[in-house]
Amino acid sequence: MNHSTILLIRHGETPWNAVRRLQGHTDIPLNEEGQRQAAALAGALLEQGVDVLVSSDLQRAMQTAQALSRVQAGLALQTDARLRERCYGVFEGMLYSEIAEQYPDDYARWQAREVDAVMPDGARPAESFRQFYQRCLDAIAGWARRHPGQTIAIVAHGGVLECAYRAARGMSLDSPRDFQVKNASINRFVWDGAQLQLEHWGDVAHLAASVLDDII
Template sequence: MNNTTILLIRHGETAWNAVRRLQGHIDIPLNREGERQAAALARALAAEQLDAIVASDLQRAMQTAQAVAGLHAGLSLQTDARLRERAYGVFEGMLYQDIQQQYPDDFARWQARDVEAVMPAGGRVAESFHQFYDRAIGGLLAVAAGHAGQTVAVVAHGGVLECAYRAARGIQLDSPRDFQVKNASINRFTIVDGKLVLDSWGDVEHLALATMDDVI
C-alpha cells in the first residue's frame, strides 16, 4: 500500500496572533495579513495534486483551507474538531503578559513545560499538553487512515504543528521548543507504518513571493 502524504499547514495570521493574545478554542477570524497569506498559500498549492482538504473547525483554519479549496475544483472542505488548537481554559483571550501577572504559578508551570499541568478552567475546560498531544496526533493519524495512499492538505494550528514535529522527530514533550511554527507555512509529512515522518518543514517562500507581487 502506498504511504499517505500530509501537507500540514498552520492557518494564516489573526489579529490576536499579531499581539500575542492567546486564542485556544476562541473562534478568531483571519486579519487582512492572514487573508493575504491564505491567498498566497492557495496559489502555491494550486498545482499540487490533492485528494482531500481537511481543516480544524475553527474559522481561522477553515478560512485558510477554503482559499486552498477554491483553487482545487471538485474538492470540498472537510472539518475535524480533533485538529483544534489546545484548550487553555481561563488563559484564552488573555495577553501573555497579563497571564503572567494574574496567574504567576500556572504561567510558570506552563513556561516550564510541565506537560501534565492544566490551566484553571474558564469558559472552557483546559487540556494538559500531554492530553492535547494525544488528541492532535490521534486526529492527524485518523485523517491519514481515512485517506490511505493519498495526498491530503490539513490546515490546523501552531500547537498541532508542534505536536506533529515532536512526534516525527522523537522530541520529548517537556523539552523546549527550539523550532519555529510559522503562519501559513507548508510542512510535509509521510505516514509510514502508522507514524509521522517529516519530509520538509517551515516552507514560507510563497509568502515572500506574494509580498514581491504586491510591490510590483
C-alpha cells in the same frame, strides 16, 4: 501499505496573533494579512495535487482552507474538531504578559513545559499538553489511515503542528521548542502506516513571493 503524504498547514495570521493574545479554542477570524497569506498559500498548493482537504472547525483554520478549496476544482473542505488548538481555559483571550502577571504559578508551570499541568478552567475546560498531543496525533493518524496513498492537506494551528513535529522527530513532550511554527507555512510529512516522518518543515516561500507581486 501505501504511504500518505500529509501537508500540515498553520492558519493565516489573526488580530490576536499579531499582539500575542492567546487564542486556544476562542474562534477568531483572519485579519487582512491572514487573508493575503491564505490566498498566497492557495496559489502555492495548486501545483501540489491535493486529494483531501481537512481543517480544524475554528474559523481561522476554515477560512485559510476555504481559500484553497476555492481554487482547487472539486476539492471539498471537511472539518474535524480534534484538529483545534489546545484549550487553555481561563488563559484564553489574555495577553501573555497578562497571564504572567495574574497567574504567575500557572504561567511558570506552562513555560516550564509541565506536560500534565492544567490551567484553571475558563469558558471551557483546559487540557494538559499530553492530552492535547494525543488528540492531535489521533486525528492526523485517522485521516492518514482513511486515505492511504493520497495527499492530504490539513489546515490547523501552531500547537497541532508542534505535536506533529515532536512525534516525527521523536522529541520528548517536555523538551524546549527550538523550532518555529509560522502562519500559513507548509510542512510536509509522510505517514508510513505507523508513524509520521518529517520531509520538509516551515516552507513560507510563497508568502515572500506574494509580497514581491504586490510591490511589482
